[in-house]
Amino acid sequence: MSEHQTTEQLVKIAIAALEDIKGKEITVLDVGHLTSMFDKMIVASGDSTRQVKSLADNVQKKLKEAGAEIIGIEGEQVGEWVLVDAGGLVVHVMHPTVRLHYNLEELWGAARKARASH
Numbered sequence: 748m749s750e751h752q753t754t755e756q757l758v759k760i761a762i763a764a765l766e767d768i769k770g771k772e773i774t775v776l777d778v779g780h781l782t783s784m785f786d787k788m789i790v791a792s793g794d795s796t797r798q799v800k801s802l803a804d805n806v807q808k809k810l811k812e813a814g815a816e817i818i819g820i821e822g823e824q825v826g827e828w829v830l831v832d833a834g835g836l837v838v839h840v841m842h843p844t845v846r847l848h849y850n851l852e853e854l855w856g857a858a859r860k861a862r863a864s865h
Contacts, residue, residue, distance in 0.1 A: 752813050754786045754835040761831075761838050764809035765791045770802050770840065776855055789838045790851050796826030802840045803829035810836075 752760070758775055765773050770791040779786035793799035800823055807817055810833050818832040827845045831838040839851060 752815055757810060757813065757815055757833060757836045758787050758789065760809050760813050760815075761789055761806050761833075761836060764805045765789070765802055765838075765840070767809075768793075768798065768802050768805050771843075772846075774852060776852065778855055781855065785832075785837045786835045787837075788851070788855065789836070790846065791838070791840050792843050792846050793840055794843070796842060799829055799840050799842055800826040803831055803838070806831050806838050806840070 762773055762775070770793060773789065773791045776788045776790070777786070778788050791802060793802045803820065803823060807820060810831070811817055815833045815836075818834055820829065820831050822829040827842045828849075829840045831840070841849070
């Protein structure tokens with residue numbers, strides 16, 4: 748694969764990685780107009796802390812295989828909310844109760860949904 752994937756390509760790879768392990772409610776937000784830190788944000792849910800960790804691990808693995816630089820990962824020790832930072836793309840994998848509590852989709856409300864939820 749190319750060393751330099753576009754953010755759109757990374758989004759597709761991350762979505763496929765989430766779908767591989769049955770991630771739920773996968774939502775892609777276009778946030779480039781709200782922040783200069785990243786262009787796209789994916790929010791997804793896992794049914795248990797174990798699944799949340801597995802989903803985030805798979806996203807990280809698949810993005811690395813595609814040549815993306817993983818800038819950081821946070822939350823994998825606890826597993827209720829794991830963030831994978833791949834530069835132009837940030838992926839949040841959350842336990843449903845944590846997702847409901849923080850409601851990132853509403854927090855980033857000015858963001859346009861680039862892809863409908865599953």
